[in-house]
Amino acid sequence: MKKRNVILNIFSVIILLLFIWYADKNFDSYKIRVLNLCAIYVILGLSMNLINGFTGLFSLGHAGFMAVGAYTTALLTMSPAAKAQTFFLEPIISPLDKITLPFFIALIMGGILSGLVAFLIGAPTLRLKGDYLAIATLGFSEIIRIIFTNTQTITNGPLGLKSIPNSTNLWWSYGMMLFTLAFIIALIKSSYGKAFKAIREDEIAAESMGINLFKHKSMAFVIGAFFAGIGGGLLGNLLGAINPNMFRSILTFNVLLIIVLGGMGSITGTVLSAFVVTAGLEYLRFLDETINLGFIKIPGVAGLRMVVFSALLMIVVIFFRNGLMGNNEFDWDKFFNFFQRKSLRKKEAQES
Amino acid sequence: MTILKTDEITMKFGGLTAVKEFNLGINKGEIVALIGPNGAGKTTAFNMITGVYRPTEGKIKFDGEDITGIKPHDITKGGMARTFQNIRLFKDLSVLDNVFIANHLHLKSNIAEATWGKIQPILASPLSVFKSEKSSFLNKLLSRETNYQREEREVNERAHMLLEKVGLVDLKDEKASSLSYGLQRKLEIARALATNPKVLLLDEPAAGMNPKETNDLTEFIREIREDFDLTIFLIEHHMQVVMDISDRIYVLDHGETIAEGDPYDIQNNDRVIQAYLGVAEDA
Numbered sequence: 001m002k003k004r005n006v007i008l009n010i011f012s013v014i015i016l017l018l019f020i021w022y023a024d025k026n027f028d029s030y031k032i033r034v035l036n037l038c039a040i041y042v043i044l045g046l047s048m049n050l051i052n053g054f055t056g057l058f059s060l061g062h063a064g065f066m067a068v069g070a071y072t073t074a075l076l077t078m079s080p081a082a083k084a085q086t087f088f089l090e091p092i093i094s095p096l097d098k099i100t101l102p103f104f105i106a107l108i109m110g111g112i113l114s115g116l117v118a119f120l121i122g123a124p125t126l127r128l129k130g131d132y133l134a135i136a137t138l139g140f141s142e143i144i145r146i147i148f149t150n151t152q153t154i155t156n157g158p159l160g161l162k163s164i165p166n167s168t169n170l171w172w173s174y175g176m177m178l179f180t181l182a183f184i185i186a187l188i189k190s191s192y193g194k195a196f197k198a199i200r201e202d203e204i205a206a207e208s209m210g211i212n213l214f215k216h217k218s219m220a221f222v223i224g225a226f227f228a229g230i231g232g233g234l235l236g237n238l239l240g241a242i243n244p245n246m247f248r249s250i251l252t253f254n255v256l257l258i259i260v261l262g263g264m265g266s267i268t269g270t271v272l273s274a275f276v277v278t279a280g281l282e283y284l285r286f287l288d289e290t291i292n293l294g295f296i297k298i299p300g301v302a303g304l305r306m307v308v309f310s311a312l313l314m315i316v317v318i319f320f321r322n323g324l325m326g327n328n329e330f331d332w333d334k335f336f337n338f339f340q341r342k343s344l345r346k347k348e349a350q351e352s
Numbered sequence: 353m354t355i356l357k358t359d360e361i362t363m364k365f366g367g368l369t370a371v372k373e374f375n376l377g378i379n380k381g382e383i384v385a386l387i388g389p390n391g392a393g394k395t396t397a398f399n400m401i402t403g404v405y406r407p408t409e410g411k412i413k414f415d416g417e418d419i420t421g422i423k424p425h426d427i428t429k430g431g432m433a434r435t436f437q438n439i440r441l442f443k444d445l446s447v448l449d450n451v452f453i454a455n456h457l458h459l460k461s462n463i464a465e466a467t468w469g470k471i472q473p474i475l476a477s478p479l480s481v482f483k484s485e486k487s488s489f490l491n492k493l494l495s496r497e498t499n500y501q502r503e504e505r506e507v508n509e510r511a512h513m514l515l516e517k518v519g520l521v522d523l524k525d526e527k528a529s530s531l532s533y534g535l536q537r538k539l540e541i542a543r544a545l546a547t548n549p550k551v552l553l554l555d556e557p558a559a560g561m562n563p564k565e566t567n568d569l570t571e572f573i574r575e576i577r578e579d580f581d582l583t584i585f586l587i588e589h590h591m592q593v594v595m596d597i598s599d600r601i602y603v604l605d606h607g608e609t610i611a612e613g614d615p616y617d618i619q620n621n622d623r624v625i626q627a628y629l630g631v632a633e634d635a
Contacts, residue, residue, distance in 0.1 A: 003480070006480065009477065182471055182474060183471070185470075185474075186470035187466075187470070189470050190463075190466035191453075191456050191459050191461075191500075191503075191504065191507070192467075194445070194449055194452060194456065195456045197442065197453075198442050201441075201444055202441075204404070205440035205442065206442075206453070207423075207424045207428075208402065208425075208428060208434055209428060209433075209454045209456070209457070209543065209544075210429050210454070210457030212423075219463055
């Protein structure tokens with residue numbers, strides 16, 4: 001790595017940390033929540049991009065993995081008193097009612113359990129291809145949700161969990177975001193990441209080059225689910241209350257929207273579009289309320305802001321087939337080359 | 353010594369018998385060709401040998417072991433590599449990555465070691481800027497070459513060597529799909545060689561090549577046989593290439609083996625001539 005790039009990297013991380021420190025102290029709780037959500041959606045987007053964008057598996061099971069992570073983390077961090085209060089219909093089963101673990105350990109446990117579920121789901125479904133895999137994983141994600149709705153003594157059924165400690169703060173979410181980012185970038189650049197891409201490009205050729213398809217697909221699937229579980233855990237402990245209905249397939253499509261807009265197979269694109277989509281959905285909230293244009297009054301339509309994103313998605317799919325970034329990644333050299341070329345062109349224009 | 357042997361392999365797709373009781377025996381170091389009119393079952397025979405299809409009947413022996421029904425990636429690991437009739441490169445990846453990936457099967461590091469091998473330089477980069485002379489524990493941990501990094505360096509060296517061999521080293525950062533047709537064929541062969549095979553199967557290597565490229569290819573195939581100590585089994589329609597380089601030839605027609613022998617025998621075999629040209633009506 002060039003020295004200049006290293007210094008710039010360090011500099012950007014320091015600026016990010018300073019910003020978090022400042023935001024943590026001065027922003028109101030609404031802005032902090034949106035910033036948290038942005039980081040969580042970056043984690044979710046990266047994990048889904050690993051499965052869908054880099055390995056080329058069309059999986060729609062993300063909401064299920066998030067549910068596993070969110071419930072695990074929440075149940076392991078709630079205090080015994082809070083659990084007793086929440087489970088008023090039927091008490092929670094034995095060991096779970098006493099256990100309270102530190103947030104970080106609970107989060108990792110959530111990720112691991114989610115990865116384990118992915119491993120079990122992957123065994124039958126990863127033999128399928130394309131649309132069939134999408135339908136199967138979507139089905140499994142719904143099965144997870146329905147199981148959670150019916151296991152009253154573990155998940156409190158449709159009532160959901162309340163008074164989950166608000167452990168997620170900017171430090172946790174951005175810390176986990178940086179960890180996920182570093183991990184996925186390193187993984188993608190390694191020999192295994194290249195094998196994943198080979199599977200995306202051509203399964204038959206990849207298999208003929210000695211890549212064990214099932215093993216590598218499982219690895220990508222499990223690692224993706226692990227980070228989806230962590231994202232879910234952060235989300236649950238950010239919101240403070242979760243219920244099975246939160247984890248409908250619409251949640252999967254929100255994440256899918258992010259990676260399609262950003263570019264399947266681009267980490268930079270995922271990060272950018274996670275921020276744009278999450279912040280945009282909040283910013284466009286005024287569309288759902290009554291809009292007074294002075295001469296005309298548009299009554300509030302709930303969900304109108306989603307229409308904006310549907311339109312945006314259509315535009316992207318039609319005009320930018322590969323999303324905003326395609327397969328490209330940000331790097332400092334390209335960044336400076338871009339400006340140099342621009343200034344060169346200006347000079348040439350002036351001279352001529 | 354027979355390195356690849358098939359024992360009466362048959363492939364049926366429903367009612368259609370694509371290949372019937374095909375007996376093949378290839379000795380170490382030979383160049384053997386499989387020819388026949390379109391639809392004769394040549395590629396099907398290839399797919400059975402490389403594990404893409406499981407033969408309906410019969411056995412395949414490779415290097416003394418029964419490989420019938422084994423998965424393609426395991427067969428490749430055992431030392432058999434192939435190219436495809438319609439080029440199947442990893443189109444969006446660079447030329448170097450295409451060859452790099454073919455080395456992945458020999459990688460000993462697991463996924464955690466590989467990921468750490470890539471994270472470590474990122475963590476170590478700040479240290480390189482603030483160079484400290486002290487050899488602290490952290491410094492040692494972050495500057496030592498891990499097993500994965502050594503493996504990756506070796507793979508890169510090998511990939512460069514192979515690309516030099518096929519004359520693609522200057523194009524190593526180009527996308528595979530941006531290469532010309534002839535170069536894509538060469539890259540596919542380089543990629544197959546990267547798996548370190550004992551037997552190389554080429555499916556119509558000269559297809560779509562001009563006469564000059566075809567001549568180069570013949571030379572190239574001879575060269576790699578010497579350099580990599582290979583046994584080569586190829587399907588080809590280009591008779592000049594076939595007659596020029598093969599030690600022995602098998603001829604398939606409608607799934608049946610109608611002839612086998614050296615190029616001279618095949619050229620003078622009546623059944624082969626009939627299969628290619630048909631029977632004269634007034635004969």
